Amino acid sequence: xxxxxxxxxxxxxxxxxxxxxxxxxxxxCAGVSLKTQELYALVFATRYLDMFxxxxxLYNTVMKLIFLGSSFSIVWYIRRHKMVRRSYDKDHDTFxxxxxxxxxxxxxxxxxxxxxxxxxxxxxSIYVEAVAILPQLVLLQRTKNIDNLTGQYVFFLGAYxxxxxxxWIYRYFTEPHYVHWITWIAGFVQTLLYxxxxxxxxxxxxxxxxxxxxx
Numbered sequence: 001x002x003x004x005x006x007x008x009x010x011x012x013x014x015x016x017x018x019x020x021x022x023x024x025x026x027x028x029c030a031g032v033s034l035k036t037q038e039l040y041a042l043v044f045a046t047r048y049l050d051m052f053x054x055x056x057x058l059y060n061t062v063m064k065l066i067f068l069g070s071s072f073s074i075v076w077y078i079r080r081h082k083m084v085r086r087s088y089d090k091d092h093d094t095f096x097x098x099x100x101x102x103x104x105x106x107x108x109x110x111x112x113x114x115x116x117x118x119x120x121x122x123x124x125s126i127y128v129e130a131v132a133i134l135p136q137l138v139l140l141q142r143t144k145n146i147d148n149l150t151g152q153y154v155f156f157l158g159a160y161x162x163x164x165x166x167x168w169i170y171r172y173f174t175e176p177h178y179v180h181w182i183t184w185i186a187g188f189v190q191t192l193l194y195x196x197x198x199x200x201x202x203x204x205x206x207x208x209x210x211x212x213x214x215x
Contacts, residue, residue, distance in 0.1 A: 004170055008163035009063060015156035016070045022149040023077050028087040031143060031150040034078045035097040035135035039128055041071040042101070047125035049118050092142040095135035104128045113182065123182060130186040133157065133193055137213075140197075146211045155201050158194035161187060 023029055048064045055061065077084045108124035136154060140146050165187055171178045197213065204211040 002167060002170055002174075004163050004167035008160050008167055011156050011163055012160035013063075013066065015153050015160060016067065016074075018149055018156060019074060019153045020070060022147075022153070023074065023084055026149075027081075027083040029078045029084050030087045030089060031140065031147055032074075032078065032088075032153075033093050033095070033136040033139045034075065034088060034090075035093055035095050036132055036139075037071065037074045037078060039097055039100065039132035039135070041075050043125045043129045043132060044068045044071050046121040046128075049121055053118075089139065089143060093135065093139050095138050097135055100128060100131055100134070104131075111182065126183055126186045130190040131193070133190070137193065137197060141213045141215055144212050144215075146213070151201060151204075151211045154194075154197055158191070158198055161190050161194065165191060 019032065023032070044064075044067045048068060051061060051064050078088050079085060104127035105124055107127050108120050112120050112123040133154070140150070140154070168180070168184060168187070200213055201211055
């Protein structure tokens, strides 16, 4: 644990809280991609299989439970809540996320650190997380109607990944034999996907105008 890792975790947690705040208090999921939320639920479900066999720390277990519970609750809200689901924009949220899942699974079967079920599932979750934001970004580009909470949610998600990259750099120079190419490359790809959004988000803050993304 270091300051960058802790800041990354707290920023990730903040993104989830912002989204839950929007859905629970406003009873609206407008601008939120169900496809992205389902991908994140899949990410956490396959990544945290070790929670049932390996105890690392109370902090680690609590964070895993929070991300698992929140991701599945968000999916439930969008799919089942009688008020929230009315605001879901299914006409624009049409990204075929199955074309993300299958290639990531095949890649995890081919490129992994150890060929065990938990390790392949963990690697699969890393690959899926790298591109899970794509349906959300596509939806925002199509609707061109980005409210503050949705914009903050995506911003905090991107900031979390950026802080984790700083965490990896710090650990590379302070811990012997710390090399994780799969995580690093996937994290770099994920950060690149946020670059365009960050540019327009920061510009909107600087100029005090509504955030819009180019088509």
